[in-house]
Amino acid sequence: MSAFDPAVFSTTSRFELDHLTIGGVSASDLAEQFGTPLFVVDEADFKSRAFSWKSALEESFGEKSGSVYYAAKSFLAKEIARWVDGVGIGIDVCTGGELAVAIAVNFPASRIEMHGNNKSEAEIRSAIEYGVRTIVVDSFFEIERVARIAKELVKVQKVLIRVTPGVEAHTHEFISTAHEDVKFGFSLASGAAWDAISAIHGESSLELIGLHSHIGSQIFKSEGFAAAAQKLITLLARYRDTYGKELPELDLGGGYGIAYLPGEVTLNPLMIMNELAQIVKDECAQSGLSLPTISIEPGRAIVGPSTTTLYTVGTTKDVELDGGTSRKYVSVDGGMSDNIRPALYGAEYLAIVANRLPLGPTANSRVVGKHCESGDIIIREIALSADVQPGDLLAVPATGAYGYSMASNYNHLPRPAVIAVIDGSARLIVRREQIADLLALEI
């Protein structure tokens, strides 16, 4: 009896008789060699997902397929940037720190896009100096800033306008509003997006190449993308009508959903890209526009399913609840410092016993961390084998996105190591933090 579900784990994960293996390496061996908590990235899985998005975009849009930009915010490390480069896709960075990682591995500037609602002068300068392909401008102040810095550096910087089209997509539904109450972008409805076009045209050091929109996270249906594409294409047509030429690019952002729990699905790249292509082609045809080059920004959809967190159980406790039921608290050696998504968003995860075949009945369990905080919960409610005990390994799948990326040192817990597994071997890609690291910034 094991709750192993291949749909939620990375593609090379297997439950073999009595233990979990990832990339051909047993979870127990990984824990012994690298310690826990441990982020285990399935290298083949990561690369194959990255490649799937690239080929889906190319198949659906043909010669009009632009870039797949990996959304670095979901998880970035030098080795990850090397993989992204190796697959031949681009990277979307939104701070100087993320850009610095890309620069550290000589990531081709021609495949870097820079985002952010509040880029600093230093970040903009660094991006233009390195020669990033596009900067997605997000405010009027920023248009002035990017223009001025590009001019100082004697460069012409390609820019996209981040447009808020009045579409918010939430998993299985989308909301269409006139106005979006968000910090990002230029509103279509208020005319700000149109004004941004004029502002950019007024700057000789900027070259406007197109529009960008991003409508949300964990999206599983194309309706939201369709609504946003429709609105953006209307703006492209107005541009053509006014300026007598067409803007060549459209970036539809990210937000493609993945499975966290058994029974959930991970969006099929080819399916959603085909749907998007149909929508964009229809809309362009209706407006008499040629098809723009289409780019996308998957992050979670590439790294999320690739990664499994391994924890060691430290203690368990059966707690009686009012009403005569009980709950088994299973405490692991990490917690909200390595995965804040359950506390922050109410995100749900699966866990399985990874080091042995658990026996006997299950118990109503809660997987918690070791922080001094009641809300330090990894899984609020799960049926785990009642015989889970200290020393057992728990594997939590689909932790690749916004896990390590949002990790903290709360309670002075060192951040876990991150390892890559492939073809039966494992290697460090981010080493485990040590007490000395925690003290390194102190006077």
Add this chain to the structure above:
Amino acid sequence: MSAFDPAVFSTTSRFELDHLTIGGVSASDLAEQFGTPLFVVDEADFKSRAFSWKSALEESFGEKSGSVYYAAKSFLAKEIARWVDGVGIGIDVCTGGELAVAIAVNFPASRIEMHGNNKSEAEIRSAIEYGVRTIVVDSFFEIERVARIAKELVKVQKVLIRVTPGVEAHTHEFISTAHEDVKFGFSLASGAAWDAISAIHGESSLELIGLHSHIGSQIFKSEGFAAAAQKLITLLARYRDTYGKELPELDLGGGYGIAYLPGEVTLNPLMIMNELAQIVKDECAQSGLSLPTISIEPGRAIVGPSTTTLYTVGTTKDVELDGGTSRKYVSVDGGMSDNIRPALYGAEYLAIVANRLPLGPTANSRVVGKHCESGDIIIREIALSADVQPGDLLAVPATGAYGYSMASNYNHLPRPAVIAVIDGSARLIVRREQIADLLALEI
């Protein structure tokens, strides 16, 4: 016109004609010298609050006053540990990392208490080796573990039992239940707390010195503490009746509330300690017990109000909302990476313009960070001067607790510097993270 409210800022903060000063240093000078975002700790304020809790405990409980343990989880750095030591109070650590900071400044072991629901063997060993005064045991597995390690080290370790008394306090009300659905401690109602006493008595390397309870956070009234004290004293009486001797100590934990917004109050230490003393004395008298030594664990109540975060405004944006209203988005150079409490708990903060006297009318504003996430909000709704512009400094008070402590590198943002200000001078206590630090763990 300034929204400066001395009740929310640290005690040496002043708005002088046209700018904020803290510890006699102007916010603009601090920003210029140390950069932003910046955590500014008012050293005199911190020490005076720490001392207030110490003297309130002593005044209220006389010779039966135990230790004030500063709750390190709220914010810990070497310099903070030195201040805590200097005031002569103790420290409550809950991981090996927090203990390591105390050890790094030779904090007296006799004033250290160790907490945690899932202490590792290494953490327990380190604590016993260093000679911490008490370990608050939290599970049956842990009793066995602490006993075994103490035996190996040929020591007798003083322990407190963390009891879950069935009392949850939430700000202005408390809930009394038979059972508590939390990962911490031994339940009183289920008999687990009583069984823990026997288990500890069976271990020759453990010395049970008393009971501990912690009932919540941001508590402003004594009723919850009273209910918990009452239940714990009933257990102390049962102990006396069974074993023919009295347990000498009672630790009532922390959770003392502070003001975040104008109109809120910060709990007065002497007032709440006097109330607690009356309750504990009455309950003990009724049970015929001598008064135990009383300890408490304020964290937020010491460091929270001492600290102000300074941000620089990077960009602003007026966004039209449905219904004809509008909102000014004010983007600062930090965000959820240096203060996750608004996103995590819906916590509310104040902000004021710190570098000048803002003029004219106010605008319905939202203070947001620079992360690529819509939820990256510091203040959801605030009337800020409509003339706030890029380059302005914003000061957000009462950020000392669970700000830096929970900070992350989300979006590869380096963590801010922390400085101490006192008597007109400022000095670094935690230096600003650099890009090189962000890459230090990478392979």
